[in-house]
Amino acid sequence: MKGKQNEFVLPSGITIGHADDDYTGVTCILAGEAVGGVSVRGGAPGTRETDMLRADKSQGFVNAIVLSGGSAYGLEAACGVSDFLREHGIGFPVGDKVVPLVAQAILFDLNTPGEYHYPDKAMGYAAAEAAKSEGIKFGSVGAGKGATVGKIMGLSLSSKGGIGGATYFFGDVFVTAIVAVNALGDVYERKSGKIIAGARTPSGEFLNTVECITNGFFAMQMQAQARTNTTIGCVMTNAMLDKAHANKLAEVAHDGLALSIRPVHTDADGDTLFALSKGDKTIDFNILSALAVEATAQAIENAVKL
DSSP states (O other): OOOOTTOOOOOTTOEEEEEEOSSOEEEEEEEEEEEEEEEEOSSSOOEESOGGGSTTSSOOOEEEEEEEOSGGGGGGHHHHHHHHHHHTTOSEEETTEEEOOEEEEEOOOOOSSSOOOOOOHHHHHHHHHTOBSSOOOOBSSGGGTTOEEOOTTOGGGOEEOEEEEEEEEETTEEEEEEEEEOOSSEEEETTTTEEEESOBOTTSOBOOHHHHHHTSTTHHHHHHTTTSOOOEEEEEEEEOOOHHHHHHHHHHHHHHHHHHEESOSOTTOOOEEEEEEEEEEOOOHHHHHHHHHHHHHHHHHHHHHO
């Protein structure tokens, strides 16, 4: 399969579903059985079952990846995805039962005063039930529903975040990224070097978070905004990888975050990327890594443009 770089294509057998309300949401990536990996780079992560994906652990596959709002409360959403998988007989077989293997990362979107409905089992189940391979929506949906970026001066001077996707091809091999962007830093258009979403001045101009931090004037703002951010996502490929290379792909994909978000991987972010391999294609891993970086960076830019 050869495709254009502006297409969004999923490896065969992988589907994605969203569920959300007026405040927050869940994005579920159903993988059947896929080789998985993970890389946690931010200083304030919220995750579930990431150790299972490490290259030195015995489990060889994962059934689903969940991306969710709700901060630590949102971890409940994965239980709904597990229920959905169990009902469909998907998981690690144990006698007459199955144990669904579901990994998750959350972001902080508790930004609405007063009423707020935390992502729960029902929302996770709904996201799994809605999963499909085509026609997937992006922007302020699913895990990106309540996402914002550039919060160093507070929420009122931040920009809308969201969830975005992108696919990069090399012949019949591709890497697809889906990223929910809720960063402390600003989002840049990597080819022009311009800020396209981030912290603003009261007059509406972009502030440039990196300059504010490095000149020390807004140093205290870093403490005020601690742990209220996080960018999370997943890169998926139809190339056949072992567990070690799936973890390496997740690690390398963080270069895409560094290209499009500045600053990134701060102590106020819990930046986490998963990787899924589901396919039989072969390719030099260096090429695959380059595709993953570009797809991740483009997905981030797409997330804030919608």
